Amino acid sequence: MTKPRIYLSSPHMGGDELALVQEAFATNWIAPLGPHVDAFEREFAAKVGAAHAAALSSGTAALHLALRLCDVQRDDDVMVSTLTFSASVNPIVYEGARPVFIDSDRGSWNLDPNLLAQALADRAQRGRLPKALILVHLYGQSADIDAVADLCEQYGVPLIEDAAEALGATYYGRRTPGIRGQKAVSPGTRGRLGIYSFNGNKIITTSGGGMLVSADVSLIEKARFLATQARDPAPHYQHSQIGYNYRMSNVLAAIGRGQLRVLDERVNARRANCARYQAALGDLPGLEFMPEASFGRSNRWLTCITIDPAVAGTDREAVREALAAENIEARPVWKPMHRQPVFAGYDVYGGAVAEALFDRGLCLPSGSNLTPADLDRVIAVVRGMWRS
């Protein structure tokens, strides 16, 4: 008999979601929008410290609207982290614009601010500054927001933060490195616009959904307008812009409100998973964990390791396959966007760091609902690969 499957990151309901959904049913607020959407936006904005929020059908939809709100058009350039999920990049191409990929630094796996400085100087010299920058906060770790935001300000490039994976993480600021509690912010709230995802594998989920946040209420109002088919204010149906059907339903917002109430517990559970893995695997030669940068507190959405085959005597694929044989889901670190067939031919600054992380990196099961026995199973398989 096969052992029960251990997933990479599966949905984990709290206690209140069903009652909130039942309330939506009892009041017949099934159809689009409704009081749960309004409340979810308010509660979410308060939780992350954003002034305004719009609940949407996905994180990808939120990014697409963010690009529209920055007036990204055909043949514009948009800079974006290369080490990420394709959803960070697809909306750039929806608009006919061109992604320009920027490599990561080794210390945080996130966009390298030094390389960004070089890239922006290069583009400024050529008279082709990007229309926006999408900064990804990878695997729950905040990028170095101050460094990136300063550069964006210097060159007048709007900053869009892709915090799809980083809800519940914290950025302390680099001007006081390592000093916790000083001007801490949530990744996603510093840029002109920030996005979050409630996809099924994220730290909290509405089955599918996303959020767009901004300090600028006019941007969020415009986002709500574009997300509901861009209907002009008139009694008849009149449109003078292309819109989308991108709003979150009231039923899913009810789930989101329940999930938000347990976000802190979910972060703590995922950080505890990572700590357990570190304690149990940290001595294995050639195995390293994704570092936690001094300037932030990660939500450890996924626990990621790298395996150096020359030292370990095994490699990423062998470990992944051994886990799969035990019905345990593990995934390679994101394949960099500049190496994706669909994005071939677009410019990239650097790339070797992201490539090395992809070649050696593995994401271990990280759900907040994993049991100690689940973690023991994963640990036993991984350790077994070092024993031969």
Ligand SMILES: *Cc1c(COP(=O)(O)O)cnc(C)c1O
């Ligand atoms: C999940 C994810 C998205 C997209 O979110 P969806 O809600 O699935 O559309 C965007 N960016 C990153 C980095 C993600 O991990």
